[in-house]
Amino acid sequence: MQVVDSHIHLWDLSTHRYPWLENPGVSFVGDARELKHNYLLDDLLGEAGEIEVLKLVHVEANHDPADPVEETRWLQSLADAPESRGMPNALVAAVNLSAANAPALLEAHASFANTRGIRQILNVHQNKLYDYVGRHFMRERQWREHFALLRRHDLSFDLQLYPSQMEEAAALAREHADTLFIVNHAGMFVDRNSVAGYRAWRDGLRMLAACSNVAVKISGLAMFDHRWTVESLRPYVLETIDAFGVERAMFASNFPVDRLFGSYTDVWRAYAAIVADASEADRAALFRGNAERFYRI
Template identity: 60%
Template structure:
């Protein structure tokens, strides 16, 4: 099976600083102490085995930005190393848009040859167990003002949020119609203990999908479903595809985070089984071509 994987995390916690790895603890996605301290193209090659990974997009791994080298410097050097076979072909850099020097940070990121966009995780939830960040960036005037700079640097935005944040996200999308948004992890359906939670996720996806500049990665499902099966994944995959249509969907692994609950091959084979009834062209789009087009790799 050939794939382009548009959601991979490479890191080296011996060279760079990642506080969340240094202070490993149980979180909803699994125990971070079980994650490797170093994960790069060689480790991915070992994990992928029977899967032919043509290209990958690294998505920022919540690096401690004040340390040197910066994550994006390290990643570009990695991609330029012949031993890495060009991986990662695409980089989604981490930039804090709340900082007063956000323009400089964006310019520095965009100057790297493989950078295609940025991500700043937005996930806030009424249950602190699910919080990623302490600030509701979607309500911060300076963050919103700096967000408009992405279009100036031709950068996309990886949109990682919960269904409860869709209203605020839609205001951001509508105010930045020239920016490409990529929803992470199929919209991160976290409130799985109620009909209302499912409805909020499903309807939120459809509202996001009304905007032509929004696409979605079907990934990260194992973070919320540690004992998953193909059948437990199926409704989330199909609902997401129904909302966005094949041309704006792409499968991804979220490795090595999802390695806590699945092998690399198991995830991709599960996706393949779920869309086995799609045409060959649709499957090629979902597994390869959409990621290449959306991330320009």
């Protein structure tokens, strides 16, 4: 099976600082203590097994917020090395768009050849177990002013949020129709123990999908389903594809985070089993073509 993995993370704890891995703990996404080790390109490719990884998209790994550009500089050096085959082929960098130095950081990130987009995690939840950032960035004036600068640098925005935030995000996407938004982890369906929670996720996906400048990554499903099976993932995969259509959805591994709950080959085999009845053209789009198109690689 050939794939373009549109959501991976690498880190080198011996040369770079990742505050979340300095004293990792256990959260809803699993035991981060098991991630406190270097995870480099050779590690990912080494466990790919029968999966032929053609290209990779690296998404910022919560690197030291005091110097987010250093992460991009390091990753570009990896991609430029002859033995890397250009991987990671696309970089989604970190910027706190509410900060005064956000314009300078955007310009610095954009100066690297493989930079394609920006991610700033937006997840807010009333339950502290699930709350990432504790503030509604999309409602802040300076954040929104700096967001408008993405278009100047031809940068996309990886949108990581919860269903309760999707209505606001859809309004933002309509306001910035010339900026590409890419929803992370199928919209992070967190409140899955109630009918209202399911409706919020389902309807929120469709609100976002109604914006032609929004695409979605089907990834990170194990974060909310630690004992996942093909059948437990199936409804979430198919609902997401139904909302966005094959032309605006793509599969990704979210490795090494999802490695806590399954192997690299298991994740990709599960996706393949779920869409086994799709046409060859549709499978090519979901596994390779859409990621290449949206991340321009």
